[in-house]
Amino acid sequence: MATKKKITRIEDDQNTTSSSQSTPFVPTKESKSKATQFRVIAIIAWILAIAAEIWAIIMLRETPVNMTGLIILIVVDLIFAVIGSILWKKANRFDPASEKDKVRFFIQNQLGLIISIIAFLPLVILIFTNKNMSGKQKGIVGTIAVVALAIAGIVGYDFNPPSIEQYEEQTKEVKSLTKDGADHVYWTKHGKSYHIYSDCSYINTDRTNEIFEGTVAKSRELKNITDLCDRCEKRAIKEKEGTLLPTNQTPNNVNSNNQ
Numbered sequence: 075m076a077t078k079k080k081i082t083r084i085e086d087d088q089n090t091t092s093s094s095q096s097t098p099f100v101p102t103k104e105s106k107s108k109a110t111q112f113r114v115i116a117i118i119a120w121i122l123a124i125a126a127e128i129w130a131i132i133m134l135r136e137t138p139v140n141m142t143g144l145i146i147l148i149v150v151d152l153i154f155a156v157i158g159s160i161l162w163k164k165a166n167r168f169d170p171a172s173e174k175d176k177v178r179f180f181i182q183n184q185l186g187l188i189i190s191i192i193a194f195l196p197l198v199i200l201i202f203t204n205k206n207m208s209g210k211q212k213g214i215v216g217t218i219a220v221v222a223l224a225i226a227g228i229v230g231y232d233f234n235p236p237s238i239e240q241y242e243e244q245t246k247e248v249k250s251l252t253k254d255g256a257d258h259v260y261w262t263k264h265g266k267s268y269h270i271y272s273d274c275s276y277i278n279t280d281r282t283n284e285i286f287e288g289t290v291a292k293s294r295e296l297k298n299i300t301d302l303c304d305r306c307e308k309r310a311i312k313e314k315e316g317t318l319l320p321t322n323q324t325p326n327n328v329n330s331n332n333q
Contacts, residue, residue, distance in 0.1 A: 077272040077285060081260075084288035084296065099241040101169045105295060109169035112161045119158035123193045126151040130197055137206045144215055148197070152222040155193050159186030159230035167295045170236040179237065186230025194223035236294060245290045247302060251310035259302075260285050261293045268293040270306040 101109070130147040133140055162185055171182040181188070201207070201216045249255045251270055259268040262282050268290065269277055277285055286296075293299040 077278055079272075079278060079282055080284045081272060082284055082286050084286055084292045099170075099238045099245065099291070101291075105168040105291070108295075109165040112165035112168070116158040116161040116165065119154045119161065120189045120193070123151050123154035123158060123189070126154065127193050127197050131200055134200055134204050134206065139204070139206050139211065141211060141215065145218055148215070148219050148222050151193055151197075152226055155186075155190050155226040156229045158189065159226070162186050163232050166232070167236050167298060170238050170241060172238045174239075179235070183232045183235035184230070186232070187227055188230075190223065190226035190230040194219060194226060198223060234300060240300075241291055241294065244294075244300070244302070248290050251307065251314070253313070257289045257291075258287065259290055259293055260287050261297060261299055262286065263297070265297070266299065267301045267303040268299050269303040270310050274303060274306050274309075276303055276305060 126147045130144055130151065133144050133147065163183075166183055171179045173179050198216065198219045201219055202212055204212065207215070245257050248259055248268075248270065249257055252258060259270060260272045260274070260277060261268045262277050262285055264281075265277060267276070272285055272287065286293075
């Protein structure tokens with residue numbers, strides 16, 4: 075039974091082979107190009123965040139300290155730090171690192187956290203050790219800076235970092251379940267799983283107006299989806315088992331023989 079929902083095909087700039095065998099994952103030229111764009115913008119945003127921090131540090135040396143200006147700069151610092159981290163993590167989904175190089179893997183995926191610490195920790199220390207501010211002023215501005223550091227750090231940290239090996243494993247799983255061994259899945263705008271079947275009941279609800287189709291990598295790149303639908307997986311396994319039955323046996327016969 076085909077779905078009645080609108081299906082939008084997400085094109086890839088390289089051919090997808092139909093094979094259940096595991097092949098090394100290589101980002102497409104398009105994906106690498108997008109990753110580069112996101113990283114360039116992220117770096118610019120981080121530079122602006124650190125510039126705001128430096129400006130705030132300079133203001134701390136003034137007497138009296140401009141509290142309003144200092145708070146504004148902390149907020150600006152936070153905004154650019156968060157923008158940079160979001161874009162950097164998105165870039166990593168388009169061009170993931172390998173888990174084999176543990177140092178590079180950690181730095182590439184957690185660079186947002188590292189930059190957040192650089193962009194706020196020195197400022198926090200200088201606020202609480204500043205001699206030009208009263209205890210009350212230190213408490214107010216210091217608390218704001220600490221909260222900003224915490225927010226930037228949480229946004230910058232990737233709790234589920236993508237990797238080449240992860241893409242390979244997920245793609246292999248889908249290929250082993252599809253009849254033609256193709257890297258082909260479906261997903262929705264707000265869904266948390268990708269699906270093997272476009273008519274899966276989980277994506278054919280009133281809340282869904284459009285279904286996207288493409289590779290496992292595309293679902294991760296665009297929507298950061300890492301989970302295969304349980305219902306689709308069980309259905310695919312059942313259909314595969316059915317095709318492997320001897321010609322003189324049906325699923326019902328097999329079940330009765332096993333009882």
